[in-house]
Amino acid sequence: MNATKNAPRARKFFHQFEGITTLRDGQYISEWKQYTSELAKTPRDPNLWCNRALICLKEGYPEIALMDAKRVLLLCDESEDSIELQKMSYKGRYYYAEALRALGHPGLSASEYEKLEVLPESFDEMTEIKRDEFRKLASTLRQIDDVRIQVSPSEEPENPRNKMLLPEILEKWGLDSGCIVLTYIDFGWFEFCGQYPWDHRPGERISATVLRELQDRLDIASNKKLKVVLRKLPPEMVLESKMTMHLGIEATQNFQFHEHILEEDPFVAAHNHFSDRCEYCTLELVETPGHPRCAVKYHCHNSKCKELFCNRKCYKLAMKLYHKQLCGKNIDTIIHSAQRVRPGWNQSFILVLKLFALAKKRNINPLDIEEIKFLSRQHASPLSREGHLPWDAEYETIYIEILKLLEISLYDIQYDFWVFITLMAIIGANVFNGEGIPRNTLGIFPLTSLFNHRCDPLIIHMDATERYITKDLISEHMELRQKYKRIGCNSFRFTIITLQHVKKGQEIFISYIDSTDDKQDRHTRILDNYGFICRCQKCEADPQSFLNPSVCWNIHYYNDNQLPFQLEFLSLN
Numbered sequence: 374m375n376a377t378k379n380a381p382r383a384r385k386f387f388h389q390f391e392g393i394t395t396l397r398d399g400q401y402i403s404e405w406k407q408y409t410s411e412l413a414k415t416p417r418d419p420n421l422w423c424n425r426a427l428i429c430l431k432e433g434y435p436e437i438a439l440m441d442a443k444r445v446l447l448l449c450d451e452s453e454d455s456i457e458l459q460k461m462s463y464k465g466r467y468y469y470a471e472a473l474r475a476l477g478h479p480g481l482s483a484s485e486y487e488k489l490e491v492l493p494e495s496f497d498e499m500t501e502i503k504r505d506e507f508r509k510l511a512s513t514l515r516q517i518d519d520v521r522i523q524v525s526p527s528e529e530p531e532n533p534r535n536k537m538l539l540p541e542i543l544e545k546w547g548l549d550s551g552c553i554v555l556t557y558i559d560f561g562w563f564e565f566c567g568q569y570p571w572d573h574r575p576g577e578r579i580s581a582t583v584l585r586e587l588q589d590r591l592d593i594a595s596n597k598k599l600k601v602v603l604r605k606l607p608p609e610m611v612l613e614s615k616m617t618m619h620l621g622i623e624a625t626q627n628f629q630f631h632e633h634i635l636e637e638d639p640f641v642a643a644h645n646h647f648s649d650r651c652e653y654c655t656l657e658l659v660e661t662p663g664h665p666r667c668a669v670k671y672h673c674h675n676s677k678c679k680e681l682f683c684n685r686k687c688y689k690l691a692m693k694l695y696h697k698q699l700c701g702k703n704i705d706t707i708i709h710s711a712q713r714v715r716p717g718w719n720q721s722f723i724l725v726l727k728l729f730a731l732a733k734k735r736n737i738n739p740l741d742i743e744e745i746k747f748l749s750r751q752h753a754s755p756l757s758r759e760g761h762l763p764w765d766a767e768y769e770t771i772y773i774e775i776l777k778l779l780e781i782s783l784y785d786i787q788y789d790f791w792v793f794i795t796l797m798a799i800i801g802a803n804v805f806n807g808e809g810i811p812r813n814t815l816g817i818f819p820l821t822s823l824f825n826h827r828c829d830p831l832i833i834h835m836d837a838t839e840r841y842i843t844k845d846l847i848s849e850h851m852e853l854r855q856k857y858k859r860i861g862c863n864s865f866r867f868t869i870i871t872l873q874h875v876k877k878g879q880e881i882f883i884s885y886i887d888s889t890d891d892k893q894d895r896h897t898r899i900l901d902n903y904g905f906i907c908r909c910q911k912c913e914a915d916p917q918s919f920l921n922p923s924v925c926w927n928i929h930y931y932n933d934n935q936l937p938f939q940l941e942f943l944s945l946n
């Protein structure tokens with residue numbers, strides 16, 4: 374059903390500032406680098422953070438400006454008696470409010486603008502601050518947020534208010550109920566192309582040195598059956614992904630059906646604490662006698678630590694990798710966020726925590742971790758959500774909590790907020806699910822991540838969990854799994870086997886999604902999670918057209934024929 378003719382014309386809201394013009398043309402990036410260099414020397418200078426926040430707003434990176442402005446507020450609060458710092462705090466709050474508004478959080482932004490309405494007498498000479506405009510803007514944002522709150526889904530399964538208001542909205546605009554999906558009120562949107570302009574690492578991931586290192590590791594894991602290759606992307610995929618080259622894997626020999634070609638343990642694994650599991654390999658710790666997966670709970674040697682392991686080996690490996698930095702720490706806040714069923718990256722928070730801990734142990738930037746620095750990153754596609762990724766208000770909170778747990782200063786440039794965002798993007802594009810409910814167990818498999826996608830894959834990955842051990846695939850595979858179980862291998866180990874005959878020199882593809890889904894579902898998931906449209910033979914032969922959903926604040930339209938409308942125009946009276 375088409376929208377009624379009186380429906381308002383859609384207009385962009387993202388990244389529109391009243392007093393700060395968004396350019397995103399790179400002209401301020403050199404200044405950003407200069408301020409960052411100075412912050413490495415004097416990290417507690419609020420003036421530097423304030424200036425960098427303004428640059429981020431002008432360049433169209435409100436998510437970075439958000440945390441820079443937060444630092445300004447915290448630093449200025451330490452010296453409340455200073456008039457100059459009070460003025461800087463006011464400016465920092467203005468940038469903080471602007472960042473929240475640009476990220477699609479009208480309610481949170483309104484709260485900050487309301488704080489700007491009251492000024493001490495000593496601020497009267499600040500004519501550039503227009504309090505009346507802030508008051509009006511806060512009122513408008515509050516009205517928008519009131520509608521968002523009324524139509525957004527509740528955390529509770531039943532919400533009579535939503536059931537009552539949604540039909541009114543549908544009737545008012547003549548919309549079909551099947552074209553709307555409500556999202557959470559604390560979700561906004563941000564643009565992320567996979568890297569920030571000051572981040573040089575994506576170019577290094579395809580260097581000759583990195584390729585040699587990858588090949589050495591792949592030779593060991595595959596017994597020299599596979600080869601890392603660098604391929605040029607077709608023009609249409611360059612437009613979608615904003616990259617020109619990509620890594621892949623090809624066969625160095627012919628493979629038969631159901632042939633084992635790669636074995637890999639996760640570099641880092643995590644579980645979201647829905648049940649007792651080994652903190653290192655995520656094996657479920659079932660204590661029922663006679664159960665085929667019966668495992669003894671091996672407690673951390675620190676009596677104050679609540680984490681469990683399946684044996685001494687996993688405990689020692691975890692201690693060597695990251696657990697020493699986390700031992701005895703209360704991570705309940707992160708667990709609670711990771712368990713929430715939401716879009717975005719929240720299910721990966723515990724993985725991010727472990728990688729930050731590992732980086733601190735090695736005293737390096739988390740993006741320089743050797744085992745994952747070559748991995749691709751999740752990015753927004755112009756074909757999905759109008760070029761935006763979901764922004765969860767909890768990202769800010771979780772980042773601060775991770776630094777607090779690891780006793781890392783909020784002003785340490787090596788662990789800057791953009792590093793946190795980029796690391797989540799790396800995990801988002803490369804994480805694999807394990808057993809149990811979706812996103813319960815997660816693992817990073819660096820070599821397996823090198824396989825590119827096809828909806829009609831040549832290979833499939835299998836872990837050593839019970840569902841595959843007991844499944845009658847091939848006797849050889851079962852015997853291998855039982856052997857690994859006897860010798861105590863990582864329970865999350867992946868075995869890559871072929872699903873078709875593969876010729877020498879042929880690139881090998883895996884499916885990133887459930888290849889049995891219909892084309893619309895496959896393309897939606899691939900676009901949302903990986904930022905490209907699949908054009909494999911299976912997709913090209915499917916006559917079904919892909920409908921690219923439009924986005925409008927927290928209401929999604931799954932039909933291009935629907936005219937999206939801004940919530941600020943909605944009136945339920």
